[in-house]
Amino acid sequence: MTLDFTELFKVDACVSSCSNSMINTTGVLESTDNMKKMEILAKYGHFIKHYGTGKDSYYYFRIPDKTIKRGAFRRKKTTREEIESALCDYFIEKEKQSSTGKDMTTFEQLFYEFMEHKKEKVSAGTIRRMMIDWNKYYKTNTDFIQKPYKDITPIDVDDFLNNIVNTSEIKNKAFCNMCGILKQTFGYAVSARYISANDNPYRVEVNRKKIIPTRKKASTQEVYNNSEKQLLLDEMNRRLQNNPTNTCILAIMLDFELGTRRGEILAIKNSDIKNGKLHICRQIIDDYDVSDINNPKLIGYHAVEYTKSDAGDRYIPLTQKAQEYIKQIQRINKETGESYQDFLFVKDGYLINPNKLYNIIKDACNRCINIPIKGTHRIRKTFVSTLVNNGVPITTASRIAGHADERTTIKNYLFDTNDETETNKAILNALGDNPESSVTTTYRNVENKNVTKRDSNIILFPSNKKAENPCFTRISH
Template sequence: MRKKQKEEILRKHPYSIWQGKDGRWRTHVSDITQKSGRKLVVKSTEEKIYEALDTYYQNTDEAAHRASITLRKLYPQWLEYKKLHTRAESYISRIDTDWRTYYLDTEIIDIPIKKLDKLTLDMWAHKLIQDYDMTKNKYYNVTVIIRQSLEYAVDIGLIPSNPMSQVKIDGKRMFRKVKKKPDATQVFSKEELDLIFPMAWEDFKNHTKVYELAPLAFLFQFQTGLRIGELCAVRYEDIETPNYIHIQRMLRRDTNQVVEHTKTEYGDRQVLLTETAKKIIACAKARQEELGVDSEGYIFSINGKPILARVIDDLYKKYCKKAGIIQKSSHKARKTYISSLLDAQVNINTIREMVGHADERTTLGNYCFDRKAEDEKKILIEKALSI
């Protein structure tokens, strides 16, 4: 053993080291399991006694290090682990935003993980809900970090069990109730579509945009219910059968790069092409041929690159403003598509599959809105309740 190593051991070691009359070497080390608080170590040579002390202090240092690990130290390691289990970059980005917003300047992340008990976490969780007036969904999204980080701590042997699993929230008393937004703000009515659809067709026929096929992409979204990233990345090769288009990739908003997967595993799906959708595709192809451009296979491209989401977003703003209606986004077109199918009594499981939802509760709970005008609702209710 090098002299420097021995000096480091002696610096840490509070007990004397001696050679007994029998020629063997002895010292003590701390041991809380012993009544005296220490135990005797006996080795045949001085070198071996130092080797034993080196191993002892390495283990002690490692134990001290593990005991000092906090959520602040563990988070980057857990996040890298988390990235291995998802292809959704936006999900990782949202987690990191939540970390900076709800964790970074709080005391909870500097408490050693081994000292995080149920009571400490219970008080932190309830204060979090109160301070930010959280809904149930918001709370569970934000606490993904601490819940899964502590589960990761269990997996790497840092703690024996996850104390966050013992924290219970009385949802009826604690969470802010969410009132579903008015139908008129979430979907396009039939009257509104009658106003904006002709605008899109007119823009296409007059070639008024730099991205000439953007109005067609706008119209196509109402016929397919695609997410805007999926819409931007659709290709002719995705039409694998005459009546369906295979949705299997998307354009990322943050990088404008096409990735060969959808938002979730359920997003990889077949979507029925209506006759109007087929007409839109035929118009796009005819215009590309007329211009003599190579779209590189993208249905709504005239420059060999996927059309950008912001270009389609601009059309929603333009048409809503021109029609004098409430400003609505491309996501509202997706809600309109789903609500229209529900109005037409299409089976909920068929709808769920075509829009790429894992659970029909998502489809019904977040995408189901009434598109009828007030007078239509009144007539239907009167008819339903007439004696």
């Protein structure tokens, strides 16, 4: 057999040509990638910073990005090559996302973008409460929050909400707060023109029977009865004798006469007290550092010139006892030299921390008078209940408490301030078990006192009634 070297050389030349073509193509791609990286580094290389010396040195960059947690993309590397590669990878990925023409932003990324917007509009305390709900109910549902928000359908929302209802014993109020995050986040997407209102998938279709209703707690848990109130006031008086310049104690005693919110009583100024009335028009709020939105940190507190709601701006008539407390506080401030912007309650030249009042009450209830712990909000409920139980109209009590409407007062603030013995006695009296002290007997006694001898001689005539038709039934033949 004779070999044809001519054909062999042709085949070898073809293979060599294809190999060179593949090498050249690879080289072109590598050259293009390198040019792209050089372009990125020329444009964004200033983000890279170098810190430290020797073995402790490192490279770091931070790129603002609202679609990412904490509002920025961060990387830290030990070599220049690694940090440059990470920077280029980030911008190349961003370019790929934009070139596809489809927004792949996840619901989680949209939420953090929304929160960056939200924290400019509301208090830091609100941001903190929303993040607590996010961490509790959303972060555990990764399949939902990692899905591109534009791909989320109403059915996805149904499945997400029903999963929470079915797997957690969630109460009605907590469920409403949790849903608020979903509603507001998609509402933000509509406002930002990311999606149309018709594309908003938010809705609530769950089995509400599985949601624990918010039930009104027992009076024993929510208010001080008369004996408990007296025990606490006696303990406060005892402590005041041992520490006569402690105005925090007087703030607790005064609150039984005012029924204010915990931030309102400590924000009172001397100029708010006029003509036997107290003007409630400001409050103390907590300050949180929310620069790291995942970890809000309490950093202090300050007074603001507004109340919880518009209805919170109100006037409260001062009892004689309230006026005595206020004069005593003003006298202590004058003797100790405590002063800060005309505020009534001052300690070490600044406002008093609202948590201080609760800590005093907690210590007194636990260690001294041995009753259930009931903080300043329970004092407020005791005040409102006392007003209504003593004949003050609910409308007036609601206004004095600074509620937006009477429903809040009725649903959350009306309780029995009597102890069990007093309550049982009142029930039995009302049912006629003790005729001498029943309401009917009392009314008759009062009525008889007003009857004169001349009145007794009046002859009562029977009242004329319209004659009834004797044929009121139909007779059938």
